[in-house]
Each structure stands twice: as structure tokens, then as C-alpha cells.
Amino acid sequence: MKRWLVLVFLAANAWAADEYGFDASEFEKKPFELGGYIQLKQESLSLNRGGAFYQLGFYNEPQKETLDRTTGTLQLAGKLRLGIGTFDFRTNSELQRDQLAHDHDNSIFEAAYSIRPTPGFTLEAGKRALKWGKGYAWNPIGFVERPKDANDPQLAREGFVMADADWIFSPGGDLQTLAFTPVILPVGGDVNSDFGARNHLNPAAKLYLLYRDIDFDFAWMGRGSRPARFGMDFSTNLSSNFEMHGEWARIQRFTKPVTDSSGQVTTEIGNATSYLLGLRYLTESDTTYIAEYYHNGTGYSEQEARQFYQLVDTAFTTGNSALVQKALSLSEGSYGRSNAGTDYLYFRAQQKDGLGIVYFQPSITVMMNLQDHSYQLTPELMYTGISNLELRARLFLLQGDSGTDFGEKQVSRKVELYARYYF
Amino acid sequence: MKKLLWLVLCVVALPAAAAIDGTQILQKVDRNLEPESYESYRKLIDIQPDGSKKESVLYTMKKGRDKVVALFLSPPSDKGRVTLRLGDNMWLYIPDVGKPVRITSLQSVTGSVFNNADILRIDYTAEYNVEAAEEQKNAYLLSLKAKTGDIAYDRLKMWVDKQALVPTTIEAYAASGLLLKTLRFKDVKDFGGGIKRPATLETDSPLYKGYKSVMLWSGLKKRDFPDEIFTLNYLPRIEELRK
Numbered sequence: 001m002k003r004w005l006v007l008v009f010l011a012a013n014a015w016a017a018d019e020y021g022f023d024a025s026e027f028e029k030k031p032f033e034l035g036g037y038i039q040l041k042q043e044s045l046s047l048n049r050g051g052a053f054y055q056l057g058f059y060n061e062p063q064k065e066t067l068d069r070t071t072g073t074l075q076l077a078g079k080l081r082l083g084i085g086t087f088d089f090r091t092n093s094e095l096q097r098d099q100l101a102h103d104h105d106n107s108i109f110e111a112a113y114s115i116r117p118t119p120g121f122t123l124e125a126g127k128r129a130l131k132w133g134k135g136y137a138w139n140p141i142g143f144v145e146r147p148k149d150a151n152d153p154q155l156a157r158e159g160f161v162m163a164d165a166d167w168i169f170s171p172g173g174d175l176q177t178l179a180f181t182p183v184i185l186p187v188g189g190d191v192n193s194d195f196g197a198r199n200h201l202n203p204a205a206k207l208y209l210l211y212r213d214i215d216f217d218f219a220w221m222g223r224g225s226r227p228a229r230f231g232m233d234f235s236t237n238l239s240s241n242f243e244m245h246g247e248w249a250r251i252q253r254f255t256k257p258v259t260d261s262s263g264q265v266t267t268e269i270g271n272a273t274s275y276l277l278g279l280r281y282l283t284e285s286d287t288t289y290i291a292e293y294y295h296n297g298t299g300y301s302e303q304e305a306r307q308f309y310q311l312v313d314t315a316f317t318t319g320n321s322a323l324v325q326k327a328l329s330l331s332e333g334s335y336g337r338s339n340a341g342t343d344y345l346y347f348r349a350q351q352k353d354g355l356g357i358v359y360f361q362p363s364i365t366v367m368m369n370l371q372d373h374s375y376q377l378t379p380e381l382m383y384t385g386i387s388n389l390e391l392r393a394r395l396f397l398l399q400g401d402s403g404t405d406f407g408e409k410q411v412s413r414k415v416e417l418y419a420r421y422y423f
Numbered sequence: 424m425k426k427l428l429w430l431v432l433c434v435v436a437l438p439a440a441a442a443i444d445g446t447q448i449l450q451k452v453d454r455n456l457e458p459e460s461y462e463s464y465r466k467l468i469d470i471q472p473d474g475s476k477k478e479s480v481l482y483t484m485k486k487g488r489d490k491v492v493a494l495f496l497s498p499p500s501d502k503g504r505v506t507l508r509l510g511d512n513m514w515l516y517i518p519d520v521g522k523p524v525r526i527t528s529l530q531s532v533t534g535s536v537f538n539n540a541d542i543l544r545i546d547y548t549a550e551y552n553v554e555a556a557e558e559q560k561n562a563y564l565l566s567l568k569a570k571t572g573d574i575a576y577d578r579l580k581m582w583v584d585k586q587a588l589v590p591t592t593i594e595a596y597a598a599s600g601l602l603l604k605t606l607r608f609k610d611v612k613d614f615g616g617g618i619k620r621p622a623t624l625e626t627d628s629p630l631y632k633g634y635k636s637v638m639l640w641s642g643l644k645k646r647d648f649p650d651e652i653f654t655l656n657y658l659p660r661i662e663e664l665r666k
Contacts, residue, residue, distance in 0.1 A: 020623060024464035024642035027480055027496045029665045035499050077503075077518070079662075086663060114660070120651040122660065131521040156519040168657060170650035176509060179656040208656060213512055215525075215655070235525055237512065240573040243525045282527050352530075358471060358634060387477055388500045422500035 029081075036076040036090075041418035043069040048412040050402065052312040056331045057410050059324060061100060069098040075109075075156065085115035087126075090156060109158045122166040129159030130183065132206055132219055133247050134235040137346040137367070138294045138339070140249035140274035141231040143221040144185055144204050150339060150346065150367060151378070151396075160185050160192045177210040187225040196225025213237070219249075228252045231274075241282040248275040254298055257333065261310035263326045272297035278346075286352040292345070293370075299342040300335065302371040306403045308335050341405045343370040359385035374400025374407045390420040445556030445565050446548070451588045452581070453546040456620050460486045463643035464496075467542070469535040472633030479533050481542070482665055484646070488549040490653040493542060494661050505658040506532055508543040511573045516658040523655045528575040536604060536626050536636035540575030547581075550574050561585055576603060587611060589620050604628035614643045 045067040048054050058064070077090040089111040095104045112126025129146075133139030137150040146157050164183040171178060185202040187195050195202070204221035214236040221229050231249030238244055254272040259265045278292035300308070308330060315323035334340060350363035361382045368375040377397045384390050396414040400407025457463070467479045480497040491508045495501040503518040506526070514523040515532055526532065528540035551567035551574070558564075559582075567579040576595035584591050593606040605628075608621035624638040651657060652664060 020468070020637060020639055022464075022466040022639040022641050027464060027482070029662070035502055037500075081663075116660065116663065119649045119657070119664075129521055133522075134524075136524075154517065154520050156521070166656050168651040168654050170654065172650075177654045177656075179654060181656070210509070210512075210654070213510070237525060237527070237573075240511065240575070241527045241529060243527070245525075280525070282530060286530075288530075353631075358469075358631070359477075384500070385471075385475075385477070388498050390500065422498070422502075 031081045032078070034076065034078040035423060036074065036078075037420050037422045039071075039073040039075075039418055039420040041071040041073070041416065043071070043417075044415045045069065045411050046413040048398070048407075048409060051410060051412070052309045052327075052408040053331065053336070053410040055312060055316050056328055059328065064099065067098050067100070069096060071096045082113070084117075085113055087111075087113045092156070092158070107158055109156055120168040123163075124165075125163040127159045127161050128164065129157050130162070130164065130181075131157075132217065132233075134215070134217070134233040134245040135247050135276045135278060135292060135294070136280070136290050136348075137292055138276055138296075138344075140247045140276055140294075140296075141217065141219045141233055143219055143229055143231075143249075144183055144202075147337070160195060162186075174212050175209060176213075177208065179208040181206045181208070185225075192225075198225070200224030202226070223252075227254050243280040244278070245280075246275070246277045249273070249297075251298065256298065257330065258300070258304055259308055259311055259326075259330055259335075261307045261314060263311050263315075263323050265326075265330070274298065288348075288350050288352070290346070290348040290350075292347075294339075294344045294346065296339065296342050296344070298334070299337075300340055301342055302369075302404075305335075305341065305372070305405065309403045309408050339367075341369045341371060344368065345370055357383075357385070359383060369400075369405035372400065372404035372407075374398075374404035376406050388422040390422070391418075392420075393417050443556040443558055443563060445553030445563070448556060448563055448583055448588065449548050449551070449553055449565060449567070449581075452583055452590060453548055455587065455589050457485065457643065458616075458618065458645040459488070459546075460645065460647050461643060462646045464641045465493075466639040466641070467533055467535055467537060468637040468639070469533065470635045470637070477533075477535075479535075482662075484648055484652070484661075484664065485545070486648050486650070486653060489545040490650075491543045491545055492653055492658070492661060494665075501533070503662070504532065505661050506539065506543055507653060507655065507658060508539075508545065509653060510545075510549075511571070513539055513543060514655060514658070516655075518659070521659075523658055528573070536628050536631050536634055537638060538575060541606075541626070541638075547579075551579060562591060572598075587619070602629055604630075612640075614640070616644055618643055618645075 047064055072095045074093045080087045090109040092109050093106045108127055110127050110129055112124050112128045114122055114124035116122045130144050133141045137153050139148055162183055162185045167180045169178040183204040188199050202224040207218045209216045214234055217233045219231050229249060229251040233247040235245040251272040253269055256268045257265050258268055274295060274297040276292055276294045281289045312327045315327050345368045348365040350361055354360050354362040363380045365378040366375060378394055380394045382392045394416045398406045398409055398412050463483050465481045469477045479495060479501060481493045481495055483493045485491045489510045493506045495504040505516040507514045513526045515526045516523040526539060529538055531538045551569055553565055554568045555566040556563055562585055563583045565581040569577050577598035578596040580594040581590050582592045590608050595603045597603055604626050607625045610621055610623040612622040613619045622640045627635045
């Protein structure tokens with residue numbers, strides 16, 4: 001009996017030692033690394049049959065009240081250490097199916113080779129998603145990137161083919177860091193063809209400073225495929241649990257097509273100023289509040305948007321195919337942007353370890369068009385307690401009268417569930 | 424008269440000389456725990472009330488008194504995340520997001536009982552003043568007060584092993600006097616290069632009843648780094664510094 005007890009004690013000790021064992025050599029740097037995630041998403045959409053964007057989106061399609069959509073996503077990210085530099089990549093493959101269509105898409109989000117002759121200098125070329133700005137939901141100074149989806153601000157996005165460098169200096173004193181990032185984003189042939197007009201090199205640059213505990217960025221992009229623009233941002237902690245940030249950008253000679261309700265389009269040319277002011281606040285009970293006010297200088301006022309919605313209404317009521325084509329063409333441009341209005345408010349509250357469950361995060365997000373007072377409300381539940389598995393459920397409720405931003409969207413309600421497994 | 428003055432001075436100075444110098448002990452604790460500039464690997468284990476565990480592995484670099492950067496190597500869901508601390512400023516870089524965002528010391532990037540201030544700990548002497556030092560049988564008890572209101576814990580009670588001059592237990596309190604968590608240092612190990620310190624840190628909190636978190640050290644060694652790597656622009660490339 002005693003011998004058994006000794007054996008049990010020794011086994012328990014060995015288990016305890018093993019339980020807390022850790023050897024760093026298991027995590028040696030490898031010449032090639034591959035990871036990523038696989039995701040299955042199910043969406044149930046209640047379509048807004050009276051909405052302008054429903055009518056445009058379902059033109060010449062079978063009419064539907066609801067739509068169920070399943071999307072499978074595989075995202076791969078890897079690194080290959082080659083010679084003096086590193087090649088890294090991120091690919092995104094999607095397979096989507098609903099009652100109307102099935103579709104697939106394979107994209108290279110990023111693929112670039114970078115070298116670092118010194119710790120303070122990096123040179124890289126390839127496809128890169130450079131993200132500028134301090135805003136959570138929007139980034140007016142995101143000059144060299146694809147627009148962010150305010151409904152999923154943390155989602156990886158496809159980059160552009162570019163060459164860029166990065167110089168970092170640490171002068172010390174009040175100016176803790178100084179960094180300069182010049183960029184060349186060429187557009188020509190098939191390269192970056194969706195960025196803008198062809199045959200331009202599109203030089204851009206960003207200067208970053210950490211001065212007296214405040215982050216500052218100054219950004220610029222020269223005239224080329226898009227109009228010239230410049231701007232700045234800042235971010236600082238007012239206290240340990242209270243962060244404040246802002247962005248400001250000015251686009252010179254920005255051209256904006258504006259339609260009236262009869263389809264008469266005029267092109268307005270002028271300087272457009274966009275800005276954003278935001279804060280992030282953490283309470284003692286681990287609730288994080290994020291709030292942002294965004295003025296979109298390139299957007300449409302309530303009156304301008306109403307004229308467009310009236311055009312769509314007239315086009316479909318009269319069945320005038322020329323008007324329908326005109327409305328469709330406008331909706332594929334700046335009228336069809338996800339946030340095409342001029343003034344928005346974003347508010348998000350998220351609770352860490354909600355209901356006392358570790359890794360469970362309930363949250364609620366409101367996005368409101370401040371001019372027409374239409375809004376979108378998004379309650380969300382997320383659980384990350386199972387290793388490498390992320391589970392998320394969201395409900396999108398869009399509310400607005402006829403002729404308003406969220407009242408004319410294609411969808412009036414959406415339920416979204418996804419499971420994402422990282423490997 | 425001169426003799427009398429000398430005598431008074433000696434009487435006044437003697438107890439001061441014999442008193443424990445808490446600040447000096449804390450400075451030794453800082454250097455015994457880690458060299459001023461070093462690299463290390465750490466495993467964080469979060470144990471839930473039902474016994475299930477979640478583990479993270481971090482590669483950490485520190486320079487000077489208040490520059491720390493930590494890169495997540497595991498699990499795959501967190502791989503490539505980097506946290507940077509410069510004094511009271513903290514940022515988190517998530518590869519998908521593609522840019523650093525400011526975070527606070529009280530948050531936890533791993534969702535564990537350890538918060539960002541524990542994971543990106545800088546020298547105690549950089550954040551705390553010693554208010555009182557008391558000699559006990561096998562330990563010194565240091566009462567520490569945060570230098571500013573931006574520090575994660577307003578007060579610390581630190582029991583320091585008399586022989587090894589490393590902490591054995593730390594109680595962390597909020598400004599209200601509420602006990603936030605207890606940190607227990609265990610398993611003193613020789614890491615080489617003259618570094619002998621606890622290799623295990625356990626913590627629990629009355630705020631997270633039934634939950635426990637453990638931090639394990641490996642590969643802790645002195646290493647000098649240029650200032651440029653402790654910057655936002657360097658965060659996406661931090662892994663290339665690993666050897």
C-alpha cells in the first residue's frame with residue numbers, strides 16, 4: 001500500500017512539473033512559417049424591398065424577401081526568410097453561396113520582400129497593405145489603402161503594389177521617435193488598376209513623431225491617379241484608461257458627381273476636408289467605450305442623397321431604362337460607398353469577460369448618419385475561450401425613413417454567425 | 424561644545440545608518456530579476472475554474488528602465504501580435520489590423536489575470552517609491568507607492584527574500600485599498616550569465632475567483648538592442664530580431 005502511495009505521489013509530482021514545463025528552444029525561429037485561419041460564416045439577410053440599393057442590386061434578378069448566404073474563407077499568411085531579407089505574404093480565398101448565385105474569389109492581399117540593412121532602415125517592394133491613421137472606424141488619412149469596412153474595422157484588407165522605405169530615428173528627450181515612410185504606388189497596365197487613372201507613380205509619404213507622449217502623423221500624397229491630398233493625425237492617453245485621437249485630411253480639387261432627381265449630373269470640383277475625433281475609455285469594470293465623430297468632406301449631404309434616392313425611385317416607378325442605367329452607374333461610384341454621407345457618429349461598448357465568463361465579450365455598436373438620423377444598431381456576442389477558435393454572432397438592425405442613408409440600404413436586418421479556426 | 428555637537432550628530436545618525444534602505448533593496452530586486460537590457464521567452468498559462476487551460480508564448484525584449492516589447496509566438500490566433508511599452512505609453516499591434524493602437528496598463532491582451540502592466544513590466548524603481556521597509560525573519564517587507572496615478576497598481580506590498588534579494592510575494596492594491604491580485608514568485612533557477620531568479624510566477628485575484636494565471640521564464644539572457652526597435656514603425660518586423 002505504502003509503495004502505491006509513493007508511486008502515486010511521484011506520478012503527481014512528475015505531472016505537476018510537466019504541467020508547468022517550458023523550454024524556449026521549441027520556439028526557435030524557422031526559415032519558413034505558415035499560418036492563417038479557416039472560417040465558416042452564415043448570414044441571414046432580410047432584404048429592404050423598398051430601399052434604393054435593393055432595387056439597384058436586384059435589377060433584372062429574381063425578387064427576394066430574404067436571402068441566406070454561406071461563406072467559407074481560407075486566409076493563409078506566411079514568411080520565407082531569404083538571404084538578407086524576408087518575403088512575407090497573405091492570401092485570401094472565399095467561396096460564397098446563396099439562393100441566387102455562388103461565387104469564388106482568390107486574392108493576394110500582401111506579398112512583399114523587405115530588407116533591413118540597419119535596424120533603423122527598411123526597404124520593401126511588392127503588394128502591401130499600408131494602413132495610416134488613428135481612427136477606429138474610419139481613416140481620412142488612409143491615402144494608400146483600400147477603404148476600411150466600418151462594420152469590421154479589424155479585418156485584413158487587400159493592399160496595393162508599391163515600393164516603400166522606413167527610416168526610424170530615436171533622438172531622445174521630448175522627441176522620443178521620428179520615422180519617415182516614403183511610398184511609390186504605380187498605376188499602369190494591370191498594376192493597381194483600381195486605384196485610379198493609369199500611368200502615374202503616385203508618390204506619398206508619412207512622417208511619424210512620438211513627441212511628449214503624443215503620437216503624431218503627417219501624411220501626404222502627390223497628384224497622380226487621384227487628386228493631391230495631405231493630412232495629419234494624433235493619439236494620446238489623457239489618463240491611463242482614457243485615450244483620445246483625431247485625424248484631419250484635405251483633398252485638393254476633388255471632383256464629385258452630383259445628380260438631381262431627374263438624373264442631371266453635374267461635377268463639382270473643390271477642396272474637400274474630412275476629419276475625425278475619437279476617444280476610447282476603459283472603466284474599472286472592464287467596459288471599453290469607443291466613440292468617434294466623422295465628417296466626410298467627400299460625402300453627400302442629406303439633400304444631395306435624397307435627390308439620388310428620388311432618381312432611383314423615379315427610374316423604377318416609370319420603368320425608364322435609361323434612368324435605371326444612370327442610377328446604376330452612379331451607385332457603382334461614390335453614391336454606393338458604404339458611408340456616403342457627410343456626418344457620422346460611431347459608438348461601441350464592449351464588456352470584457354461578460355457575465356463573469358472569461359473570454360466572453362458582448363458588445364453593442366451604433367453607427368448613425370447625423371444629418372438624416374438614420375442608424376444601424378449591432379449587438380454582438382464573441383467567445384474566444386476555446387484555443388484558436390473564435391465564435392461570433394452579430395445582429396444588424398438598420399433603421400431609417402425613406403430617403404435616408406440606412407433606410408435605403410439593401411438590407412434592413414441581418415443575422416451573422418461565424419466560427420473562425422486559427423492554425 | 425564641539426564634542427557635544429559630535430555626540431549629538433552620532434546619536435542622530437546611528438539609527439539612520441542601521442535602518443534598512445528600502446530603495447536600495449528595490450534597486451537590487453530590479454537587477455536580480457532581470458538585467459537592464461535582456462531578451463527572454465515566457466509562457467503564460469491561464470487556468471479556468473473547470474481546470475481548462477489556455478497558453479500563450481511571448482518573446483520579450485527590454486532596454487533601459489522603461490522600454491519593453493513583447494511578441495506573441497503562440498497560440499496561432501495571437502501569433503504576430505506585438506505589445507510595446509515606453510514608460511506609461513502602451514500600444515498593441517495586430518497583424519490583421521496592420522497598425523498599432525494605444526492600450527492601457529489595466530487591460531489584458533491575453534484575457535488573463537495578468538494585465539498589460541504585468542506582461543510589459545518595467546523596473547519597479549521606475550514606477551514606485553518605497554514608503555516603508557520592514558525586516559522580518561526571512562524577508563524584507565517593502566511598502567511601495569506608485570509615483571503617478573497612471574500606474575496600474577496604486578500600492579504594492581512586496582516580500583523580498585533576504586538571501587536572494589528577489590520577491591517571493593507581491594500584493595497589488597488599488598487606490599481604494601482593494602486587493603487586486605497576489606503574485607507569487609517560485610522556482611529559483613540559474614539562467615546563466617549571473618542571472619539567478621524565480622522562473623515561475625503565479626497569480627490569482629479576488630476579482631477573478633477560481634481563475635489562476637502562471638508565467639514561466641526560459642532563455643533569459645542579457646542582450647543589447649538599438650533604440651529604434653522600441654518604436655511603432657518597427658513592430659511589424661520585430662520577429663526578425665529573434666536569433
